[in-house]
Amino acid sequence: MGRKRLQESADGRPTVHTVAARAGVSIASASRVLNGVGGSPETVRKVREAAAEVGYVPNAIARSLQSQRTELVALAVEDIGNPVYVEMMRAIESVVADSGRQLLVHATGGRIDNETALLRRLANRYVDGMIVSPIRVTADHLTALQDSPVPVVVVGQLAEDAPVDNVRTDSRRGIALAVDHLVATGRRRIGFVNGPLDTVPGAARDAGFRTALAAHGIVLDENLVEVGDFQYAAGRDATERLLARAEPDALVCANDLIAVGALHALLARGRQVPTDVALVGMDDTELARMMFPQLSSVSLGSAERGRRAAELLLQRIADPSLPPRRAQVAPSLAVRASSAPATHVPAPREEVTS
Amino acid sequence: MGRKRLQESADGRPTVHTVAARAGVSIASASRVLNGVGGSPETVRKVREAAAEVGYVPNAIARSLQSQRTELVALAVEDIGNPVYVEMMRAIESVVADSGRQLLVHATGGRIDNETALLRRLANRYVDGMIVSPIRVTADHLTALQDSPVPVVVVGQLAEDAPVDNVRTDSRRGIALAVDHLVATGRRRIGFVNGPLDTVPGAARDAGFRTALAAHGIVLDENLVEVGDFQYAAGRDATERLLARAEPDALVCANDLIAVGALHALLARGRQVPTDVALVGMDDTELARMMFPQLSSVSLGSAERGRRAAELLLQRIADPSLPPRRAQVAPSLAVRASSAPATHVPAPREEVTS
């Protein structure tokens, strides 16, 4: 009985020793056959049979220790419930699964310490790589990124010279698409409901909005700008504050959740969309198409960015010596009922690219 | 130079050997100090210093191989984008993170082979446990569940005698809550838009609907029942088919995504909600509150179920000899504008429990 003890793992499951003993070969041969490399036909047969008989399944941990890779990839986003991240996650998961790896998902809640802790924990080698979409970036963050022992790809704006793989979009340009469209359809008192200004996307969208208005020679009434959180409830509240002091004929929202909140605030106040107020969201998630009226929205290509990020990461895992690379996804505008011109019937859906 | 090679890991990162050598102690002492067990004050100081100087971080894989646990927990759901799973996932992640573990998320796409493959892969020990919410259950599935080498908790209906930890709700009772409410507010031609009947939730909801109608002495017109997928677009299409052949004065939908699709179909056909048709969804996700009018919805306590499932799993991981346990979460109905009585003004929001 003491003999068996040496062949199976602590909890009685078969190991490669069990298989080898049963097949009457060495563990080296057993391992080779199980990995499909080498072995005479006779050996292959014996080992395969033995493995099948005892129901052998290789222990992934031991394999990882040897190979120094876990076939796991992590994704860290602020809010796992935001549909934009869901879309990104779906795209990433698809690429990652196709490569035979699994995806580990972290919700950081946007707390910066949380995120850096996560980055530092990478040092323990539990994942082969990580995709992170930070909404705030500090110097601390950057150093943690740079001396991470495992590959990291950042989705979002990053300093030009940061030596880190990076997938980005031009959200300022995205906002400009929205503003251009609204101006072209006759709106002039265009308001903006943004997320926090101390976040990277928040700041970029704010700058984009101001630049776009200026390009049309429109002077911005600060009463038309309000800031909340990137969430539904915060968007609704922020819009209510805005409506209490100003009369916009259009609203640009920094994401679709905010736009849905804005829609509620507008309807609650008796404004018609798009007749009284045109509404444009951002991220072009499924949510935008679910609303009534359907929301126009600026697509920042979240699925595409996710896909590209996953590809960059897999390439870097395969060859860590690659120079830092950068991918850019162009924004586009999906025009729907919520921003139809006030004067006539809604135009059919139309896509304008970059 | 060959000496250093023995102290640091392949990629040049410090190991416990590096720390031990630097502190002038054995690796056993170093390991003990790093784990906070034993060691003289002098040894502790030296080891701590050495570890800090070289920036030592323990290798989680090696630790796992030794301890036979990964501190990872997996969650497998059909669709990571369905808000009901997002809520469940949030709750689970919170419990799991509090226990110092991490959550691995799988999207099965509802494909049964996918799910059993996942269960079988558990044998490779990459996670300490798994929560799975299958929408289809086969015999194959059940055996895979039962002889899984790691603990599994199932969220959803399961045979009474299945010796598996299980968290469930009574969705038949949930449907009954919706029907009772609609009947009480004067609706009689109540329709039902369901998901696939070959899924466990689909079948249960169908049965629940028929029973509930019968309890009110209403004979069901089969034209008022339509089946699609548990998705937005499928819900919209199914509702369109239903409306093309019948005139319901109320619709019960098997989840909130379907309800949103139904809302669109109704509005597109010129029906007013709730005046012409009352609408009740299921799962009571954030989405229900985001619509206009806000959707009444049957809550199946998804967050609560997630929390309970996570707790059951952690307990079983701690003590695998526990007998199989079962937790039940009662449904409740959140009444909102979409199902207000046709005749008078909407009643204030009201919660009816089980």
Added chain:
DNA sequence: CCGGTAGCTGTAAACGTTTCCGGGAGTTTG
């Protein structure tokens, strides 16, 4: 003054896998 004990330390064995290396058998070539 000596046996016993407590506390610390280092050696070595485990965890389960892959892989390097040397040896043996069989096959081809000069």
Added chain:
DNA sequence: CAAACTCCCGGAAACGTTTACAGCTACCGG
């Protein structure tokens, strides 16, 4: 027919950690 080469096999080392075990020192009590 010998030499060289190919292929397969088994032993053993490695991956980086934790931990059982035994030895050592120092201290305490009798």
